[in-house]
Amino acid sequence: TQLPTLNIEIENKTISIPIRQRFQTIMKEKRSNLCLSADLTNLDEIIELSKLVGSNICMLKIHSDILTDFSLDKIQQLKDISRKFNFLLLEDRKFADIGNTVKLQYTKGLFRIVEWADLVTVHVLPGECIVQGLEQAAQSINEPRGCLLIAQMSSKGAFTDNDDYVKGVVECAKKYSDFVIGFISQSRLTTTDKFLHCTPGVHLNNTGDQLGQQYVTPRQAIDERGADILIVGRAILDSINRAKTAEEYQQQGYQAYEEIRKI
Numbered sequence: 685t686q687l688p689t690l691n692i693e694i695e696n697k698t699i700s701i702p703i704r705q706r707f708q709t710i711m712k713e714k715r716s717n718l719c720l721s722a723d724l725t726n727l728d729e730i731i732e733l734s735k736l737v738g739s740n741i742c743m744l745k746i747h748s749d750i751l752t753d754f755s756l757d758k759i760q761q762l763k764d765i766s767r768k769f770n771f772l773l774l775e776d777r778k779f780a781d782i783g784n785t786v787k788l789q790y791t792k793g794l795f796r797i798v799e800w801a802d803l804v805t806v807h808v809l810p811g812e813c814i815v816q817g818l819e820q821a822a823q824s825i826n827e828p829r830g831c832l833l834i835a836q837m838s839s840k841g842a843f844t845d846n847d848d849y850v851k852g853v854v855e856c857a858k859k860y861s862d863f864v865i866g867f868i869s870q871s872r873l874t875t876t877d878k879f880l881h882c883t884p885g886v887h888l889n890n891t892g893d894q895l896g897q898q899y900v901t902p903r904q905a906i907d908e909r910g911a912d913i914l915i916v917g918r919a920i921l922d923s924i925n926r927a928k929t930a931e932e933y934q935q936q937g938y939q940a941y942e943e944i945r946k947i
């Protein structure tokens with residue numbers, strides 16, 4: 685079954701764009717490979733922040749389960765802003781259960797993630813059934829949906845540092861490549877450009893935090909860790925001028941991306 689595409693009107697013509705292509709178009713048009721990780725607990729604040737940095741980012745990542753003021757109305761507002769500024773919304777849900785359960789977690793409960801998140805993150809620990817469950821659920825929505833498979837993690841001592849595990853994740857991505865548009869990774873996993881490699885653990889001034897996070901610079905993330913997309917949280921959130929810092933990460937990130945990936 686074919687996943688739905690987003691219909692966009694350009695010069696009175698309706699053009700259908702699948703999510704992978706849409707992501708790549710956004711990156712090129714906005715000259716941005718920056719994903720802001722808005723790990724904030726207030727959705728009103730995220731909404732304000734998304735207007736401030738909307739033109740600098742290609743994606744906004746949130747954790748809806750840390751929000752103290754979540755409502756479907758407010759998340760719709762965020763979705764509208766993401767359309768206006770042309771960035772994707774990623775719910776960093778890190779699904780990790782059996783197919784039937786993730787289907788419910790994706791569509792039901794307070795958050796009804798499938799209704800607003802363009803993309804979600806997924807652990808492949810349960811096997812390919814997790815992707816099957818999510819893909820099935822996504823077909824109930826008449827908008828393009830996709831996911832990023834967590835292949836590797838940035839934290840110290842991560843059990844994803846295992847070649848067989850990572851190989852299995854890549855195989856799964858290839859098998860479900862309509863719905864899986866890329867990875868959360870710490871190295872280049874495929875030779876084709878089909879899968880977007882999104883890399884967290886990026887900071888210009890720090891090397892880590894007190895809880896196992898490990899940082900590299902934007903250039904290192906692209907050059908040494910094989911990143912296409914830089915996922916940046918506290919480097920921007922904790923800075924004195926979030927807008928200016930976001931612009932710096934956008935510029936440095938995209939310049940390194942163009943040079944290193946030769947796009």
Ligand code: 5IU
Binds near residue numbers: 721723
């Ligand atoms: N994140 C990581 N590392 C990972 C994965 C996800 O840091 O391996 I998978 C998330 C956690 C947080 C964001 O939401 O990316 C990074 O935030 P900071 O840039 O503030 O460390």
